Amino acid sequence: MLTVNAYGATSATEPLAPMTIERRDLGPKDVLIEIRYAGICHSDIHTVRSEWGECPYPLAPGHEIAGVVAEVGAEVTKHRVGDRVGVGCMVNSCGRCVNCEKGEEQFCVEGNVQTYGSIDRDGTVTQGGYSTHVVVTEDFVLRIPDGLELDVAAPLLCAGITTYSPLRHWNAGPGKKVGVVGLGGLGHMAVKIAHAMGAEVTVLSQSLKKQEDGLRLGADHYHATSDPETFQKLRGSFDLIVNTVSAQLPIDSYLGLLAVDGALVNVGAPAEPLSVNAFSLIGGRRSFAGSLIGGIRETQEMLDFCAEHGLGAEIEVIPAERINEAYERVLASDVRYRFVIDTSTL
Numbered sequence: 001m002l003t004v005n006a007y008g009a010t011s012a013t014e015p016l017a018p019m020t021i022e023r024r025d026l027g028p029k030d031v032l033i034e035i036r037y038a039g040i041c042h043s044d045i046h047t048v049r050s051e052w053g054e055c056p057y058p059l060a061p062g063h064e065i066a067g068v069v070a071e072v073g074a075e076v077t078k079h080r081v082g083d084r085v086g087v088g089c090m091v092n093s094c095g096r097c098v099n100c101e102k103g104e105e106q107f108c109v110e111g112n113v114q115t116y117g118s119i120d121r122d123g124t125v126t127q128g129g130y131s132t133h134v135v136v137t138e139d140f141v142l143r144i145p146d147g148l149e150l151d152v153a154a155p156l157l158c159a160g161i162t163t164y165s166p167l168r169h170w171n172a173g174p175g176k177k178v179g180v181v182g183l184g185g186l187g188h189m190a191v192k193i194a195h196a197m198g199a200e201v202t203v204l205s206q207s208l209k210k211q212e213d214g215l216r217l218g219a220d221h222y223h224a225t226s227d228p229e230t231f232q233k234l235r236g237s238f239d240l241i242v243n244t245v246s247a248q249l250p251i252d253s254y255l256g257l258l259a260v261d262g263a264l265v266n267v268g269a270p271a272e273p274l275s276v277n278a279f280s281l282i283g284g285r286r287s288f289a290g291s292l293i294g295g296i297r298e299t300q301e302m303l304d305f306c307a308e309h310g311l312g313a314e315i316e317v318i319p320a321e322r323i324n325e326a327y328e329r330v331l332a333s334d335v336r337y338r339f340v341i342d343t344s345t346l
């Protein structure tokens, strides 16, 4: 067992604080990763504040992990010491069910093992990436391609794949009009990726404060959702809308922005339910859907795509002691556009 420095929560209401956590001894298929950077996802905040249900304390969150392989188990074939690697939101799954077989481990019938706060297949509670090292079975370790620096790559492991997957699934590309609701961590990657796929991209943000950034990131258009005119002007215009907002939204208003057969895909995960009026769907044969991260194979595809197109996250690197302040800024929609912890400060 390896005892390592980490930063985590001891209750839903206390600020996060330094702590130590245990990493298991290296099994034959395990990889020991020296973590260099860990992104701060809004899901970390929902989780440690027990907004999605009681979280197991003490808990170090973090599922946007980038680092270097420090040691490998005897039977590891996919990774070598010194490789630049990443770990996202999952660290295990059954590997045998219909969804795992398809490479969609996120939908494992037995439930995927989340990177933190989950019961691993050996019965221990998983601890996340706000730490110096992690041990992960080799199948859940991704290769970070040359050309992507580790700090800007870290957020791709969640924000990147969570937006890439629905954009691919709903065929974002040339001739398609894609709306992105919320310009935060996920939203800014959705803009970059949809633009690189060739779609016409519109940002729908609460205000025009980040308009210049949105256009620079690759959006063709930018509108404020606080302006009721926006919902009139853009009525019936999108093939796909990806909603990345972490809070409740008036879903019917956004469904009204879809063209016939358009889809509103929710990746935002507010604790409160979202409601839909049936007429918002039947009026234009529209869909209201959801999407959860992406499978391991698709995550590697996303990393390769981002490297090929020169897409990293826009980040603000912070020392561990600024994690609580970063949380407050994320909650105030004041993130530009992902906080990344320099884990050498742990």
Ligand code: NAP
Pocket: 040, 041, 042, 043, 044, 046, 158, 159, 162, 181, 182, 183, 184, 185, 186, 187, 204, 205, 206, 207, 210, 244, 245, 246, 247, 248, 266, 267, 268, 269, 270, 291, 292, 293, 330, 331, 333, 334, 335, 337
């Ligand atoms: P984030 O960086 O905080 O971005 C969310 C953005 O939503 C904000 O920057 C803001 O953008 C907008 N927003 C926030 N509060 C709002 C409100 N009350 N009304 C309207 N807009 C609001 O968060 P994130 O890390 O991107 O995560 C976003 C959500 O996705 C979270 O709920 C997270 O848990 C979830 N998530 C889901 C998956 C999945 O697999 N489905 C994976 C990762 C994260 P503007 O200022 O531009 O309006």
Ligand code: ZN
Pocket: 041, 042, 043, 044, 063, 089, 158, 159
């Ligand atoms: Zn995340």
